[in-house]
Amino acid sequence: MPLPPARAAPLTTTAPAPRTPPAEPALTGVWVGIATITMSFAAFTSALIARQGAAADWRHFQLPPILYLNTLVLLVSSATFDVARRRILAAPPPGPPGAEDGAALALPPQGLSWLYVTLVLGLLFVSGQLVAWRNLAAQGLFLATNPSSAFFYVLTALHGVHVLGGLGGLLYVLQRLTRVPDRKTRTALRAAALYWHFMGVLWLYLLLILVTRV
Numbered sequence: 001m002p003l004p005p006a007r008a009a010p011l012t013t014t015a016p017a018p019r020t021p022p023a024e025p026a027l028t029g030v031w032v033g034i035a036t037i038t039m040s041f042a043a044f045t046s047a048l049i050a051r052q053g054a055a056a057d058w059r060h061f062q063l064p065p066i067l068y069l070n071t072l073v074l075l076v077s078s079a080t081f082d083v084a085r086r087r088i089l090a091a092p093p094p095g096p097p098g099a100e101d102g103a104a105l106a107l108p109p110q111g112l113s114w115l116y117v118t119l120v121l122g123l124l125f126v127s128g129q130l131v132a133w134r135n136l137a138a139q140g141l142f143l144a145t146n147p148s149s150a151f152f153y154v155l156t157a158l159h160g161v162h163v164l165g166g167l168g169g170l171l172y173v174l175q176r177l178t179r180v181p182d183r184k185t186r187t188a189l190r191a192a193a194l195y196w197h198f199m200g201v202l203w204l205y206l207l208l209i210l211v212t213r214v
Helices: 025-054 066-089 109-138 147-179 183-213
Strands: none
Touching: 025 147, 025 183, 066 109, 066 147, 066 183, 109 147, 147 183
């Protein structure tokens, strides 16, 4: 009796493993920096509250009105940065997912224009903060005059230094966008935008502290 023909084993296909998204150290570094800056300003705020409650020499004074104009400038710069980020990231990515990181990016000129507007507004904010210092000095309030004025100078100076760092990051992104607009540049743009938005939120927090405590 003849044996039945052997059945061929069904072919099985193995699904390719999902691609792991590449690490983005620039964004990770910004998040670490944000956490560090947040803790440092929280410590300064705690020191301000403790110093105000423990001393009878705390002197309240009127904040320079230009601080509110500076706030508007910084918020508008955050909006212009977001417009630039959206327009640039909406451009076609530099090649397929498997392409090299150095592939060129089709860069919309409108995105660059908004970044330059952000840069100018950031410089205006820093200049406005210096004017606020001059206004305070015109009232006879300096770093060593009173604990309240000392905290004003320290908090605004530290924030100004971090804003200057953000402007430096923006200049770096602009340089890469005009010379090496690749995938890493897109990541640097997202990191710089995240940091700049944080500077705006941090200033709103500091302004609230200054208005209510100083």
